[in-house]
Amino acid sequence: MDLLRLSCRISSVGKLLVKLNNVCATTRCVHFYIPPVRKFNVPEKQENVEFPEKRKLRPVEKAPQPTYAGQKMPKMPKQLIDMRGPEETHTFLMHRQYGIRSLQGGQLHHGHFEMIRTGINRNMDETRMFAMWRVDPPWKPITKKGQGHRMGGGKGSIDHYTTPIRARRIILEMGGHLEWREAYQILVRVAKKLPFKADVVSHKLLLEEAEEEKIRPTTNLNPFTFEDCLKKNSTGLRSWISPYDYIWHGQYR
Numbered sequence: 001m002d003l004l005r006l007s008c009r010i011s012s013v014g015k016l017l018v019k020l021n022n023v024c025a026t027t028r029c030v031h032f033y034i035p036p037v038r039k040f041n042v043p044e045k046q047e048n049v050e051f052p053e054k055r056k057l058r059p060v061e062k063a064p065q066p067t068y069a070g071q072k073m074p075k076m077p078k079q080l081i082d083m084r085g086p087e088e089t090h091t092f093l094m095h096r097q098y099g100i101r102s103l104q105g106g107q108l109h110h111g112h113f114e115m116i117r118t119g120i121n122r123n124m125d126e127t128r129m130f131a132m133w134r135v136d137p138p139w140k141p142i143t144k145k146g147q148g149h150r151m152g153g154g155k156g157s158i159d160h161y162t163t164p165i166r167a168r169r170i171i172l173e174m175g176g177h178l179e180w181r182e183a184y185q186i187l188v189r190v191a192k193k194l195p196f197k198a199d200v201v202s203h204k205l206l207l208e209e210a211e212e213e214k215i216r217p218t219t220n221l222n223p224f225t226f227e228d229c230l231k232k233n234s235t236g237l238r239s240w241i242s243p244y245d246y247i248w249h250g251q252y253r
Contacts, residue, residue, distance in 0.1 A: 077249035082164035106196030
């Protein structure tokens with residue numbers, strides 16, 4: 001009798017499970033759904049990381065300080081060449097980790113420096129991360145005349161100071177014991193708010209781009225390059241082309 005009762009109970013439980021499976025199939029129930037096991041990559045080991053004395057970005061002064069008391073700060077012409085073309089010096093990462101790079105020319109004033117500083121210092125973990133500037137504080141004077149001022153009367157007074165930026169300039173660096181994903185989430189928010197196009201780069205990415213630029217001229221199958229068209233004066237482009245295109249071949253404008 002005990003075996004008979006046990007078999008009846010087992011059969012009733014089996015019928016109940018069949019009914020539940022049918023209900024789940026018809027109503028798309030997910031009570032018995034088991035998610036797949038995710039495979040995460042092994043984190044990279046950050047070895048030989050050198051931390052600076054001050055790990056957070058320091059505040060930047062609005063104007064350069066005079067060398068002596070009573071000095072009158074000089075005015076400067078526009079000199080748009082300060083923002084044209086590629087950067088030739090500050091194009092690498094000193095700590096070989098992560099940073100923000102400009103993709104075109106522009107200017108940074110004091111408000112942009114404060115936006116970058118607060119955006120990164122609030123989101124970074126000072127115990128295992130650091131950030132450092134790779135650009136100078138505002139030094140170039142920008143003049144402006146008062147509203148309603150008539151033409152003439154000489155150059156206007158200094159309104160504010162800026163830092164000119166060229167393409168491919170490293171604006172800041174970030175490093176420490178962190179991975180690419182974590183650094184990208186912090187830096188991309190700042191890069192999108194800059195007054196010019198900028199992207200987030202790593203040391204590995206810069207090396208890959210340098211190798212690709214070396215291989216590109218040899219693997220290019222297009223015979224009509226910008227330099228060849230310029231030499232042959234195709235479609236009479238020499239009449240309207242910029243003199244800077246003879247140097248950079250239409251890459252930087």
